[in-house]
Amino acid sequence: MKLIVGLGNPGTKYAGTRHNIGFDIIDELADQFGVELSEAKYKGVYAIARKGTEKVILLKPLTYMNLSGECIGEVMRYYDIDKEDIIVVYDDLDLPQGKIRLRQKGSAGGHNGIKSTIAHLGTDQFKRVRVGIGRPDGPIKTVDYVLGKFSEEERTVMESAVKKSAAACESAIDKTFIDVMNEFNQ
Numbered sequence: 001m002k003l004i005v006g007l008g009n010p011g012t013k014y015a016g017t018r019h020n021i022g023f024d025i026i027d028e029l030a031d032q033f034g035v036e037l038s039e040a041k042y043k044g045v046y047a048i049a050r051k052g053t054e055k056v057i058l059l060k061p062l063t064y065m066n067l068s069g070e071c072i073g074e075v076m077r078y079y080d081i082d083k084e085d086i087i088v089v090y091d092d093l094d095l096p097q098g099k100i101r102l103r104q105k106g107s108a109g110g111h112n113g114i115k116s117t118i119a120h121l122g123t124d125q126f127k128r129v130r131v132g133i134g135r136p137d138g139p140i141k142t143v144d145y146v147l148g149k150f151s152e153e154e155r156t157v158m159e160s161a162v163k164k165s166a167a168a169c170e171s172a173i174d175k176t177f178i179d180v181m182n183e184f185n186q
Contacts, residue, residue: 007090028166042074069120095132098157
């Protein structure tokens, strides 16, 4: 069983914000698999999909970004999912807007959702898909930027990144992550 987690904040107030790109990717995957995230347990909403014989949990933590690890840890323990079988998808200020970067492990890099995930899993050894949202121009505070919505022009770029990120996650279900990294890290 695989677990693909998109990080974000719950509620309509945060829908379409830069910080919720992980949720957008989970929605894209759910559409592609033809499932609805209708299970509400373990401090999150999720669906179980199938790709061939592999079961895949698509998860959105509802703990708010900074406590994402609580939900992820609970789902992993309940379903007995190994850290090798998890992919966390999230926004990254340090990547140009629309660029994606896959990693097998690493530090939180200042991302509070990843800090929480590392704390609750007790390791930084889990796969990630980082989705670039770029840095703000001008004197805007980082929190205001990440919780802001994309402009129409930005949304076009990000829709492509959402599709590419979803394709990378789906590819990682039945390929080695190294192969997926080689394909999508360009």
